[in-house]
Each structure stands twice: as C-alpha cells, then as structure tokens.
Amino acid sequence: MPELGKRSCLPRATNETRLQAASTPPEKVPRMGTAARAVISRILKLFGWTRSSSVLLGGFFLICGLIVYVWWPLAQEALAYFDWSGPWWLYMDWLLVGIFAFMSLTIISHADLRRDGLIVFVGMLGGLVIESWGTQTNLWHYYTAERPPLWIIPAWPIASLSIDRITRFLDWGIKRISTRNTKGHEGKYLGSPVLQVLYWSIFIGFYALMLFFVAPTFGKSYTIMALLLVALLTLTPTNHRYAVLTFLAGAGLGYFLELWGTTRQCWTYYTNQTPPFFAVLAHGLAAVAFWRAGLMVKRVWRKLNAIVLKILKRDSRVEMGGT
Numbered sequence: 001m002p003e004l005g006k007r008s009c010l011p012r013a014t015n016e017t018r019l020q021a022a023s024t025p026p027e028k029v030p031r032m033g034t035a036a037r038a039v040i041s042r043i044l045k046l047f048g049w050t051r052s053s054s055v056l057l058g059g060f061f062l063i064c065g066l067i068v069y070v071w072w073p074l075a076q077e078a079l080a081y082f083d084w085s086g087p088w089w090l091y092m093d094w095l096l097v098g099i100f101a102f103m104s105l106t107i108i109s110h111a112d113l114r115r116d117g118l119i120v121f122v123g124m125l126g127g128l129v130i131e132s133w134g135t136q137t138n139l140w141h142y143y144t145a146e147r148p149p150l151w152i153i154p155a156w157p158i159a160s161l162s163i164d165r166i167t168r169f170l171d172w173g174i175k176r177i178s179t180r181n182t183k184g185h186e187g188k189y190l191g192s193p194v195l196q197v198l199y200w201s202i203f204i205g206f207y208a209l210m211l212f213f214v215a216p217t218f219g220k221s222y223t224i225m226a227l228l229l230v231a232l233l234t235l236t237p238t239n240h241r242y243a244v245l246t247f248l249a250g251a252g253l254g255y256f257l258e259l260w261g262t263t264r265q266c267w268t269y270y271t272n273q274t275p276p277f278f279a280v281l282a283h284g285l286a287a288v289a290f291w292r293a294g295l296m297v298k299r300v301w302r303k304l305n306a307i308v309l310k311i312l313k314r315d316s317r318v319e320m321g322g323t
Contacts, residue, residue, distance in 0.1 A: 047105060048109040050110060052112055053108035056108060074151070093264070099256055103161075103162045106161070106165040107162055110168070119294060120157040120160070121297075122297065123156045124153060126289065126293065127153050127157065130286060131152060131156075132147075132148055135147035136220075139213075139270055140270065140279075141267065142266065143267070152267075159253060159257065163246065163253055163287045166249035167245050167291075170245045171242060171245055203243075207231065207234060209277070209278050210227070210278065210282075214227070233289055238292065247284035247285065247288050250284035250286060250288070251284035254281075254282070255283075258275030258276075258283070262275040262279075
C-alpha cells in the first residue's frame with residue numbers, strides 16, 4: 001500500500017478508462033452441465049420416464065434391500081463365493097446382473113401408478129398361489145426347503161411389470177405393422193384367423209404339456225384346481241392377440257429366470273431339468289392369468305362403484321324429499 005503523501009505506482013482510473021470498461025461486454029461464462037442434462041433428458045425420454053417411474057424404481061430397490069436385510073444369511077452365503085482380493089468380476093453372476101438391469105429398465109418405461117398398482121397386487125397374490133401349489137405338491141423345491149419361501153414372492157409382481165412393458169411394446173409394433181399392411185384398416189389384421197389359430201395352438205398345446213408334467217400329482221387338490229383354472233382360462237372369450245403377445249412375453253422373460261434359478265440350484269424341479277420346457281411356458285400362462293385377473297378386478301370395481309353411486313343418489317333423493 002502506498003504511504004500517504006506519496007504517489008502510487010498504480011495508474012489512476014480516468015474517465016476514458018471507466019467508459020471503456022463499462023462498454024466492454026462481460027465474458028460469457030459457460031454453464032457447466034447443460035449438455036449433460038440434455039443427454040440425460042433424452043435418455044429418460046427414450047425409456048419413457050414418467051413421474052411414476054421414480055416411485056416404482058425406488059420401490060424396486062427398497063424391496064431388494066429389504067430382502068437382503070431380512071434374509072442376510074442367504075446374502076452372506078452368496079457373497080462368500082467372491083474372492084474380493086483377486087479378480088472378483090470372474091465370480092460375478094452376470095446372468096443375474098443382466099436380468100436385474102433389464103427388469104429395472106423395463107419397469108420404469110411409461111410407468112403409471114394407478115395401472116401398475118393393480119399389476120403389483122395381482123402379481124403378488126398370484127405368485128403366492130403358484131409358489132404354494134408347486135412347493136406343496138413337490139413339483140419343485142427351493143434349496144432353503146421353505147414351502148414357499150417368502151423372499152421369492154416379490155419377484156412375481158416385478159416380473160409382471162416387466163412383462164406388461166414387453167407386451168405393450170409388441171402390441172405397439174404389431175399395430176404399426178398392421179396399419180401399414182391394411183392401409184389403416186387395423187381391425188382386419190388384428191381379427192384375422194391367423195391369431196386365433198395361433199392362440200388355440202399355443203394354449204391347447206400348453207395344456208397337453210401341463211397334463212404330462214403334473215401327472216405325478218393328479219391326486220393333489222392343488223393340481224386339480226390348477227388344471228380347472230387353466231382350462232377355464234383357455235376356453236373363456238378373450239382378446240386373442242393380446243393373450244398371445246402376453247404369453248410370448250412371459251415365456252421369453254421366464255426362460256432367463258428359469259435358466260438362472262435352475263442352473264444355480266436356487267430351485268429344482270422333480271425332473272432335474274435346467275430348466276424344463278413346461279416351466280418356461282408356465283411363465284407365459286401365468287402372465288396371461290394375471291392379465292385376465294386384472295381385467296376381472298377392474299370390471300368388479302366398476303360395478304361396485306356404480307352400485308355405490310346409485311345408493312348415494314337414492315339416499316340424497318330421499319333426504320331431499322323428506323325436507
């Protein structure tokens with residue numbers, strides 16, 4: 001700092017320099033992260049991210065965390081196979097990682113809590129019924145000897161959400177192709193006899209395969225109820241196109257789930273196949289059953305709402321008449 005009474009070595013600001021500084025535009029400071037945010041926004045839009053997607057994805061990770069926390073001994077047993085001091089990636093179960101990543105991406109696509117809440121509800125109850133049937137009749141068993149293990153039940157609604165997204169994608173693709181081929185007359189293609197023949201071939205063939213696979217348990221009440229339910233599901237009227245697509249989506253995802261579970265001996269079928277062809281197709285049938293059950297719940301809910309509204313209107317008229 002210069003001493004008082006002495007001239008400073010720094011140049012004094014004149015009016016000219018002040019005007020020049022004021023007229024000089026400030027340098028543009030680049031906004032960091034703008035390009036990254038744009039890329040992330042495009043990726044989320046590509047996967048159909050909605051407000052409900054964050055809720056579903058958070059719930060998915062929460063359920064996985066709870067399963068690991070509650071059944072920590074099973075998690076410790078799985079982690080014991082890793083050699084963390086060496087090349088741990090060689091011990092990684094990449095099939096499980098791939099399934100986990102695929103299901104995580106699919107469940108967030110075009111999520112809607114009102115629609116997906118029903119899918120989760122039906123999938124949870126349906127999975128509990130299917131697991132109870134299979135383990136109680138010894139068609140398959142888990143390495144923990146639980147009948148059924150509760151930690152496997154949440155996998156059913158998560159798989160149901162993923163199958164719903166796959167089916168919707170296939171349905172969108174078929175509608176687009178049919179619109180091009182029929183010049184806008186979409187109904188002609190979707191109602192074609194080809195899909196009906198495919199529907200009856202798939203479901204009758206599955207029923208025959210089911211009779212052969214569950215033959216050792218014909219004396220079990222669970223099996224009799226399952227056979228009656230599948231027969232009812234096959235014979236009752238439905239949307240053949242959507243039923244076929246749902247079956248194919250469920251069987252496609254079910255193959256990888258069964259491949260992982262049976263080759264890792266998480267569960268084992270009485271035939272010791274890894275996996276049995278019936279088990280793969282059973283995932284398709286279960287997906288159709290869950291979809292049909294969801295439609296039935298919607299119809300019942302609408303009728304109940306209509307009845308409640310009628311009662312409320314009648315009561316309001318009575319009150320108005322009384323006054």
